[in-house]
Amino acid sequence: MHYSRTFIPTIKEVPKDAMIQSHILMIRAGMIKKLSSGIYSFLPLGYRVLKKVESIIREEMERIDYNEFFLPVIIPGELWKISKRWYSMGPELFRLKDRNIQDFVLAPTHEEAFTFLLKDHIKSYKDLPLKVYHIGIKFRDEIRPRFGVMRGKTFIMKDAYSFHRESNSKSLDKTYNDMAGAYKKIFDRCGLETISVSADSGSMGGSLSEEFMVPSRVGEEEIIQCNHCGYVANREKAESRNENISYKNSGEITMASTPGTKTIEAVTRFLKVPAESLIKTLVFKIPDGKFVLALIRGDLDINETKLKNYLGVSEIEQADKKEVKAKLGIPLGFAGPIGVKSMHVVADLSVRDIKGGVTGANKKDYHYINVNTERDFTPDEYIDLRLVGEHDLCPLCGDGLSMFKGIELGHIFKLGDKYTKAFLVSYLDEDGSMKTPIMGCYGIGVERTTAAIIEQNYDEKGIIWPISVSPFHVYILPVKYSGKIQEISDMLVEQLEKSGIEVLIDDRDERPGVKFKDADLIGIPFRITIGERGLKKGAVELFERRTGNSEFIKLESIVDILKERIALEKKKYESE
RNA sequence: CGGGCUAUAGCGCAGUUUGGUAGCGCGCACGGUUCGGGACCGUGAGGUCGUGAGUUCAAAUCUCACUAGCCCGACCA
Numbered sequence: 001m002h003y004s005r006t007f008i009p010t011i012k013e014v015p016k017d018a019m020i021q022s023h024i025l026m027i028r029a030g031m032i033k034k035l036s037s038g039i040y041s042f043l044p045l046g047y048r049v050l051k052k053v054e055s056i057i058r059e060e061m062e063r064i065d066y067n068e069f070f071l072p073v074i075i076p077g078e079l080w081k082i083s084k085r086w087y088s089m090g091p092e093l094f095r096l097k098d099r100n101i102q103d104f105v106l107a108p109t110h111e112e113a114f115t116f117l118l119k120d121h122i123k124s125y126k127d128l129p130l131k132v133y134h135i136g137i138k139f140r141d142e143i144r145p146r147f148g149v150m151r152g153k154t155f156i157m158k159d160a161y162s163f164h165r166e167s168n169s170k171s172l173d174k175t176y177n178d179m180a181g182a183y184k185k186i187f188d189r190c191g192l193e194t195i196s197v198s199a200d201s202g203s204m205g206g207s208l209s210e211e212f213m214v215p216s217r218v219g220e221e222e223i224i225q226c227n228h229c230g231y232v233a234n235r236e237k238a239e240s241r242n243e244n245i246s247y248k249n250s251g252e253i254t255m256a257s258t259p260g261t262k263t264i265e266a267v268t269r270f271l272k273v274p275a276e277s278l279i280k281t282l283v284f285k286i287p288d289g290k291f292v293l294a295l296i297r298g299d300l301d302i303n304e305t306k307l308k309n310y311l312g313v314s315e316i317e318q319a320d321k322k323e324v325k326a327k328l329g330i331p332l333g334f335a336g337p338i339g340v341k342s343m344h345v346v347a348d349l350s351v352r353d354i355k356g357g358v359t360g361a362n363k364k365d366y367h368y369i370n371v372n373t374e375r376d377f378t379p380d381e382y383i384d385l386r387l388v389g390e391h392d393l394c395p396l397c398g399d400g401l402s403m404f405k406g407i408e409l410g411h412i413f414k415l416g417d418k419y420t421k422a423f424l425v426s427y428l429d430e431d432g433s434m435k436t437p438i439m440g441c442y443g444i445g446v447e448r449t450t451a452a453i454i455e456q457n458y459d460e461k462g463i464i465w466p467i468s469v470s471p472f473h474v475y476i477l478p479v480k481y482s483g484k485i486q487e488i489s490d491m492l493v494e495q496l497e498k499s500g501i502e503v504l505i506d507d508r509d510e511r512p513g514v515k516f517k518d519a520d521l522i523g524i525p526f527r528i529t530i531g532e533r534g535l536k537k538g539a540v541e542l543f544e545r546r547t548g549n550s551e552f553i554k555l556e557s558i559v560d561i562l563k564e565r566i567a568l569e570k571k572k573y574e575s576e
Numbered sequence: 577c578g579g580g581c582u583a584u585a586g587c588g589c590a591g592u593u594u595g596g597u598a599g600c601g602c603g604c605a606c607g608g609u610u611c612g613g614g615a616c617c618g619u620g621a622g623g624u625c626g627u628g629a630g631u632u633c634a635a636a637u638c639u640c641a642c643u644a645g646c647c648c649g650a651c652c653a
Contacts, residue, residue, distance in 0.1 A: 012602065012614065013588045017646055037645065092651065109653085143577080143651060157653055211653090220652085304650080317577095317650075411653060445653030479612055513613040520613090531612055541612090 001472070003506045007044050010518050020218045022454035023148030025463050029522050038145025038153035045522065046450075048471035050156070053450055054135055056189045056468065057158045060182040060575065061133050066160055069134040071113050077103025079112040083422045088314045094139045106139035111441060114161045115419040122163060125429045128437060129171050133160030135446065147218065149447040150407070156446040163437045166417065167429065172440055176208075176414055179442045183212050183410050186444070189573045190453050191466030194409065197223055199234040200305050209413040212444075213406030214452045221406045224388050228399035236305040239384055240392035240401065242349055245276055250356030250370040253338075259365040262333030264298050267367060271358060275299035279351055279359035279371065281335040283319040283328070283343075286311060291319055291328060293335070293343045296385055297350035298358075303387035310346065310383050329362075336360035337377045338368055347379035348386050409449050415439040463523030464546050468573035473566050475524040476505040479512045479531030488540075488555065489530050495559045501566060520545070525569060526562065 009030040017034070018024040026032045031046030042050055058068065077095065080086035085093070086105070094106035107113060114132060122130060135158045145151050160179065164171040180196060187194040192214055199211040211234055213223060222235035233239070261267045268275050278298025283291055284307065292311065296302050308316050321332045328342070336359035337345050357371040368376070386392075390403045417436045419425075429435045450469070457464045467473060474496060478489040489505055496503050504524060506515045512531075519527050529541040539552040542562070553561055 009586095011587060016582090016588070019647075034645095090651085138653080140652070144647095144649090146647090151652075155653070159653085315651090408653065443653050448653060477612090511611055511613090511615065513611085513615080516613045518614085529612070533612065 001502075001504055003504060004508050006504070008518075008522070009043070010521055018148060020147050020150070020455070021458055022218075022451040023150070025454055025458055025521070026148060026451065029463055032149060034148075038142055038151065040149050040152060040447075045471050049450055049465070049469050050446060052469040052471075053190060053446055053453075054156075054158070057135065057186055057444060057446070060186045060189075061158070061160065063575065064131075064178045064182050066131045066133045069114075069117075069132055071107075071110055071117070071134050071136060073107050073137055073139065074104050075107045075110075075113050077105055079116050080105050083112050083115075083419055085112070090315065092141045092143070094141050108138050108140045109157070109441075109443070110134070110136075110159055111161065111415070111419045111439075112423075115423045115425060115439070118163065119423055119425045122425055122427050122437060124427055125165050125435075127427060128163055128165050129175060130163040131160070131175065132162075133158060133442075146220075148451065150218075150451050151220070152447065155448070158444040158446060160442040162440040162442075163420070163425075164439070165427075165429065166435050166438050169438070172414060172438055176412060176440050179412050179440070180210060183412065183442075183444070185575055187212060187214075187409065187449070189468050189575065190449060191468060191573060192409070192449070192452060192456060195223075195232060195406070197232040197234050197406075198237055199411065200237040200309070209411060211408050212410035212412075213408055214456065215404055215406050216452070216455050217405060218455065219405035219407040221408050222403055223406045224401050224403050226394035226397060226399055226401055229394060229397040231394050231396045231401075235388060235403065236303065238388040238401075239395040240386060240388045241395050241398050243393065245353070247277070247353060247355035247357070250372060253368055253370050253372070253376045255361050255363075255366050256369045257365060258367045261365075261367070267358060268298070271367070271369065273358055273369075277354065277357045279336065279354060279357050279373075281337060281360055283324050283330070283332065283335060284316045285319040285323070286313045286316050291324075291343050292316075293337060293340055293345040294385060295337055295345065295347040295351045295379060297348065297354065300348065300350055301387040301389070302348070302385050306383070306385050307346070310385075330360075331362070331364040334360040334362060334364055334366060336362055336368060337379060338362070338371070339377075345377075345379045346385065347373075347382050349382050349384055350386060351379070352382050407448065407452050407455070408445075409452055410442070410444040412442040413440060415441050458523070461517075462521035465523045465525060466573055467525045467566065467569045470524055471522070472502045472504040472524045473526060474501060474503045474562065475519045475522070475527040476503055477512075477515050477519055477527055477529045478506065479515075479529065479533075481507045481509065484535065485530050485532075488535070492528065492530070492540075492558065496562065499559070499563055501563065526565065528558065528562070 011028050014024055015027045030043055032040045032042055034040055096104050137154055138157045139154050142153055145153055162175045194212045194214050196210050196212050199209045224235050224238035225232045258270050261270045264278055275298040280296050280298045282294045285291055294302050324330050324332050351373055355372045358367050358369050359371050361368050392401050394401055417438050420437050426434050426436055454463050476489055478485045493503050493505050525545050527543040534540050534552050539554050540558055541550055542553050543550040
């Protein structure tokens with residue numbers, strides 16, 4: 001293609017709204033343009049990359065026998081009412097009405113639509129397993145869109161769904177594992193280093209789930225990893241081994257005056273006790289307006305996701321001061337479990353063994369000391385509520401854990417029968433009995449993957465595309481597009497394109513410096529510079545963006561050499 | 577939703593403190609000199625100063641309200 005006729009609006013300045021490299025470079029290279037917060041248009045160069053990522057995904061989906069569909073983005077609200085997500089999803093779900101005042105949603109994901117679509121076609125165990133997917137636009141009214149295309153209000157997702165016989169969970173296991181394998185290949189082929197971590201399944205429902213992450217400073221996920229045995233999990237999900245802290249048996253429980261000590265730190269300082277002997281007490285509010293008391297050892301924090309899952313609610317928030325005081329009569333900062341009757345009390349496992357502990361007395365400026373769990377109070381339940389941190393112990397091997405950040409590119413779930421049950425999907429099994437199929441679902445964020453590729457492949461000059469997703473294979477840079485140089489450039493373009501190589505020729509009437517800068521910024525893997533300097537020797541310059549290597553190649557062999565190099569480079573990103 | 581910041585030409589910014597009718601760099605157009613790493617000189621086009629109201633003889637500048645965007649926290653591919 002000719003640069004002069006292609007819309008590639010590169011810019012020199014760093015856009016003020018962009019904070020991370022992938023966002024900055026996508027804008028600077030003329031790949032995307034913002035329409036509104038979290039809503040971006042893809043320009044020709046960006047779209048070419050997007051399509052390449054999509055086709056890698058397609059190839060790997062086909063390879064494991066998934067059928068490609070294309071579903072609408074606007075879905076009757078009725079379907080979402082059947083799955084109950086109309087009620088549970090909250091404001092991130094875009095809702096609208098048609099002229100007949102019927103409810104609709106702009107689909108944030110397609111479990112409902114696919115389940116409804118396939119319901120009529122799953123009648124026999126012979127119809128299973130059924131594996132489907134599509135690549136389409138999704139809508140989520142994100143609380144805070146961020147980092148350009150990394151978290152948008154609309155985004156392209158590859159979402160796949162599988163349906164299986166309920167009695168044969170091995171079928172789901174296999175499909176799930178196949179998908180994990182396909183994801184690994186997809187990301188490898190995009191030139192990405194990913195890791196898979198076990199994750200919380202959130203509002204999707206279902207049991208097991210795994211996320212595919214790219215480690216990155218700008219990631220929004222926190223990943224916990226064992227330095228020893230390979231345990232990896234999303235922090236939301238991560239568990240840890242309880243340390244054995246030896247508590248001494250204490251004397252009688254006593255109420256002590258602790259004026260103004262509202263924080264853990266203040267209490268430990270005032271009473272001269274370690275944080276481990278405190279019983280931290282937090283009041284949470286759940287959607288039905290009820291309050292829950294959550295306890296954890298003073299030096300630890302509550303993992304709200306774990307608490308939400310335990311309570312079976314989609315949202316919780318820490319109750320605010322005034323409300324707690326008004327409705328429960330408890331001064332926040334001095335809350336404690338002792339004597340609490342009106343609220344459900346859950347305790348983290350770390351609380352169970354505390355003896356000689358300290359906790360709020362539900363009275364302003366007073367704490368109880370010498371508190372023994374079980375002797376002085378009994379929570380309704382002990383569960384794991386702990387927010388695992390960097391210095392905790394691996395739940396598997398007891399070794400140390402570390403934490404780093406990552407970008408979540410894909411997520412795979414074993415869904416169970418949440419949707420098939422709600423939609424009354426049933427099939428006749430071999431023995432003539434009526435059964436409900438179980439499901440798996442599997443997503444990849446396409447733009448986010450594209451952004452992550454840049455995040456892992458750039459330098460101070462611009463993007464460095466892996467050839468598998470590069471908008472073009474070769475950038476031809478005629479130092480001056482006229483006379484002999486023009487003739488040779490045109491000839492090269494023709495020959496290369498004839499062999500299926502994608503070429504961008506910079507035929508603009510610009511000074512060479514401008515062309516070099518743009519070529520570096522756009523980041524196409526190979527560049528051929530054609531100028532007097534080389535032609536004197538009957539050669540052109542072949543430059544490799546990633547290594548910075550450059551060499552002069554005889555004109556007559558450049559096409560063959562390029563073909564060879566490109567084939568070699570492509571091979572690195574091929575399946576298997 | 578809470579906290580912080582911003583809004584002036586296509587992009588990046590100055591001007592706001594101390595009110596006097598808008599400027600710089602890049603980009604764009606034209607002419608010339610240049611031409612293998614974002615050239616130089618000259619000329620020129622381009623602005624409801626985010627929106628609305630108020631104060632004032634006079635508002636980009638002061639006041640109030642609103643809107644949008646960005647960053648930090650709770651959601652997600």
